[in-house]
Amino acid sequence: MVVRPFWRYSLRTVALAYLAVLLIGPVVFIFIKTFEHGFETAWSYVTTPAAVSAFWLSVLIAAIAVPLNTIFGVGTAIVLIRSKARGRRLLDALIDIPFVVSPVIAGLALVLVYGINGWFGSWFADHGIQIIYAPAGMIIATVFVSLPFCVREVAPVLMEVGTEQEQAATTLGASSWQTFWRVTLPSIRQGVAYGVVLTTARALGEIGAVAVVSSNVLGSTVSLPLLVKYRTTTPGPGGITAAYATGTELAVMSLIVLLAMTLLSPQRKDAR
Amino acid sequence: MRIDAEAIYKRFGDEFVALDDVTLHVPEGSLTALLGPSGSGKSTLLRIMAGLETPDSGVVRIGGRDFTDARPQERGIGFVFQHYAAFTHMSVYDNVAFGLKIRKRPKAEVRAKVDELLELVGLTQWGGQRPHQLSGGQRQRMALARALAIEPRVLLLDEPFGALDANVRGELRRWLRRLHDEQHVTTVLVTHDQEEAMEVADTVAVMNKARIEQVGSPRDVYDRPATDFVMSFLGPISKVDGKLVRPHDVTIFLAEEPGTIEAMVKRVVHLGFEVRVEVEVPDGSRATAQLTRQRTEELELAAGDIVYIRPPSGSGPDTVRVADSAVGQTRTADPQST
Amino acid sequence: MLYLSVFVLIPVAAVIDKAFSTGLGDFWTSVSNSISRTALENTLVISLIVAVISAVMGTIVAWVLIRDEFPGKRLLNAIIDLPFALPTIVASLALLGLYGTGSPVGVNLALTKTIIGVALLFVTLPFVVRSVQPVLLEIDTEVEEAASSLGAANSVTFRRVVLPALRPAIVSGTALSFARCMGEYGSIVLLATKVPIASLIIYNDVESGTTQSAAGLSVALLVITLAILFGLRTWGSIRGR
Numbered sequence: 061m062v063v064r065p066f067w068r069y070s071l072r073t074v075a076l077a078y079l080a081v082l083l084i085g086p087v088v089f090i091f092i093k094t095f096e097h098g099f100e101t102a103w104s105y106v107t108t109p110a111a112v113s114a115f116w117l118s119v120l121i122a123a124i125a126v127p128l129n130t131i132f133g134v135g136t137a138i139v140l141i142r143s144k145a146r147g148r149r150l151l152d153a154l155i156d157i158p159f160v161v162s163p164v165i166a167g168l169a170l171v172l173v174y175g176i177n178g179w180f181g182s183w184f185a186d187h188g189i190q191i192i193y194a195p196a197g198m199i200i201a202t203v204f205v206s207l208p209f210c211v212r213e214v215a216p217v218l219m220e221v222g223t224e225q226e227q228a229a230t231t232l233g234a235s236s237w238q239t240f241w242r243v244t245l246p247s248i249r250q251g252v253a254y255g256v257v258l259t260t261a262r263a264l265g266e267i268g269a270v271a272v273v274s275s276n277v278l279g280s281t282v283s284l285p286l287l288v289k290y291r292t293t294t295p296g297p298g299g300i301t302a303a304y305a306t307g308t309e310l311a312v313m314s315l316i317v318l319l320a321m322t323l324l325s326p327q328r329k330d331a332r
Numbered sequence: 333m334r335i336d337a338e339a340i341y342k343r344f345g346d347e348f349v350a351l352d353d354v355t356l357h358v359p360e361g362s363l364t365a366l367l368g369p370s371g372s373g374k375s376t377l378l379r380i381m382a383g384l385e386t387p388d389s390g391v392v393r394i395g396g397r398d399f400t401d402a403r404p405q406e407r408g409i410g411f412v413f414q415h416y417a418a419f420t421h422m423s424v425y426d427n428v429a430f431g432l433k434i435r436k437r438p439k440a441e442v443r444a445k446v447d448e449l450l451e452l453v454g455l456t457q458w459g460g461q462r463p464h465q466l467s468g469g470q471r472q473r474m475a476l477a478r479a480l481a482i483e484p485r486v487l488l489l490d491e492p493f494g495a496l497d498a499n500v501r502g503e504l505r506r507w508l509r510r511l512h513d514e515q516h517v518t519t520v521l522v523t524h525d526q527e528e529a530m531e532v533a534d535t536v537a538v539m540n541k542a543r544i545e546q547v548g549s550p551r552d553v554y555d556r557p558a559t560d561f562v563m564s565f566l567g568p569i570s571k572v573d574g575k576l577v578r579p580h581d582v583t584i585f586l587a588e589e590p591g592t593i594e595a596m597v598k599r600v601v602h603l604g605f606e607v608r609v610e611v612e613v614p615d616g617s618r619a620t621a622q623l624t625r626q627r628t629e630e631l632e633l634a635a636g637d638i639v640y641i642r643p644p645s646g647s648g649p650d651t652v653r654v655a656d657s658a659v660g661q662t663r664t665a666d667p668q669s670t
Numbered sequence: 671m672l673y674l675s676v677f678v679l680i681p682v683a684a685v686i687d688k689a690f691s692t693g694l695g696d697f698w699t700s701v702s703n704s705i706s707r708t709a710l711e712n713t714l715v716i717s718l719i720v721a722v723i724s725a726v727m728g729t730i731v732a733w734v735l736i737r738d739e740f741p742g743k744r745l746l747n748a749i750i751d752l753p754f755a756l757p758t759i760v761a762s763l764a765l766l767g768l769y770g771t772g773s774p775v776g777v778n779l780a781l782t783k784t785i786i787g788v789a790l791l792f793v794t795l796p797f798v799v800r801s802v803q804p805v806l807l808e809i810d811t812e813v814e815e816a817a818s819s820l821g822a823a824n825s826v827t828f829r830r831v832v833l834p835a836l837r838p839a840i841v842s843g844t845a846l847s848f849a850r851c852m853g854e855y856g857s858i859v860l861l862a863t864k865v866p867i868a869s870l871i872i873y874n875d876v877e878s879g880t881t882q883s884a885a886g887l888s889v890a891l892l893v894i895t896l897a898i899l900f901g902l903r904t905w906g907s908i909r910g911r
Contacts, residue, residue, distance in 0.1 A: 061814045061824050064827045068738060075734040078727050082792050083752060086764035160895055164854025164873045165888040227384055228417035230404040232431035232482055246421040265757030268855035272876050285759045291858055292763060307760040314755040321755065328687040332838055
């Protein structure tokens, strides 16, 4: 359609204004508030013992949850797209559960199952393993909420690539494993990479489920997002600036993730 | 190695029969074309030979051994796909080397073989490139090199030139024939282009609606078609006096002669090197005759002229055998025809 | 499948079980008491409004990003993913500071439903935009050109040619947005201290140990969400033909 200039500029203005108010404003604001009292101060809030352990806890959680969900994601995508197993439609619907269920409900669910009085909780307690109110629970919670991303990113790529290359590989003598490793996996690597990025972003930012599952003890079960919440609701000596500092720390981490997202998606979501 | 498909039956879903009791024997070292329209079953037959599909019943033998239940990896066949199926994330070199690498051949051997093949297909300078940097024709040559690298017993090509431009197709056709003359690998080629089949193959198997209608040399299937379908698929046809004939075998006279039918010239179309004359016979139906320019000038044909046409019937040097209108029936060779 | 069960299915089943564990009567009480009812109402209404606004604005943004040209467009397009990447709590913090008490911009939306709505708009922004963009990209502009050559005004072409093609994408993006809104926690936890919102009530219940009522409210929330999603999908596929 050839759009008259009036409409073009109006739409553009509306869109830009919306984005400015909603998106750009808040992010810029965070940065400003963080450095309101200078870089040194901000840095000091990032390097407190609680903050450092929160950082490493977040990293640990992501480091476990992301690979697990990636393997699951690729495997499930293959089952969904390539196999002829029955019940695929059901699997497809079930995968979206984490998208529909509120994270706090997820947290509640885990408490009910793995808590002391939970379905399996007693078994774990007897073996001295603590799930709920411990990092293990936070990991499980994070796996839950970030589960679908990899599957949903890999599946369409798998479908688009088609089976011809795999057929060619079999005619050339490759076993199933060789075909998967040398042909299938490389052909979907963009989808996998993007899926990993999304999963990581979600894992790092998760708060709803882990808030329920965490014991909120600084230094052991407080991840970075929980730290932000903590610092906002129970301001310590630094006041709200400490919260902003951690917020900026998270924002920087997410900008790195965002960069990865942008770099990995040019062929798919280009706004040319 | 020879490859044989015997009594192959294949059905997809509840309704669609792709192959109905098909038997084909491909002699060692030959280049056989499976020729037919879409849906005739030719690709399915090829894929069954390759092991990419399994027949509901029937046997596939390679070199005399039963391979019906074997997976594609175990058959030692080379397969070339219509859309190349190139490994897009590997270089041309790695594509060709793939089959050798997974067989864990020593590096030096792989390198020698790949270099040899790249030279054979004329892609030596392109070894480091990715498939998407190659033209369609180059990609297909790479696919061929890749298939040949594993020294297959049989080479199977599924409409290999279907995705290419017309002139590239012609080039590659001739190139394939030369390659075959040098390498002598038993080859089966699927195509819907009868010109391609005639130009490239030693033997043509004409397929239609899940059956093989005729197997023979290109000359055989053209000159001595076994059925109406084969005749109409392989070349131009015209219907005269209830019989199918080749337009270039219809003779035109200016005066009534024994065995002729009266007709009126409707159109004289000059196609450059030849002339097509469309005539209408008394019962209202139309027929076509094909003449040389010279002959047309001799007869001074123009629209509206009354002429007398004679379908071939055994007289004259270039008459062909005529297929009876009843489908599937064949007539014995006319003793006087060549 | 096993993986899925361990992490997802069994926990969800546990919630449902707990909700009814002390009987149907208790379940009903936990759902229909005034706090719960208000919370569910608020959550539903806000989610619906946000979903609609997000759908409209998301489509506009997608349109501008695909069909328009201006400097900085590529950068802007990249930023759309920011709500995906940014931890929700950070968004909550930012909005609290920017549009709440002591706001530099002179508005004070603290403790109102509006700021909750804004937070949800932030979070759901990418859903519709990213859903619509690829479809817009793929649309064959020749169809639009044909319509124009036949005399159709732009608004008509948009309504009858473009919009139907975009509808499935808009619907699926909206569905995702809606589901997200209903369950969202991180971006509103700092903003909704006085406004009852379902996810927050559930959280409080769990923290204070009344897990049964938390479970009851959870089930209610899920049922409503699924019902709306189902309705949305049905509506989408009916109109889609």
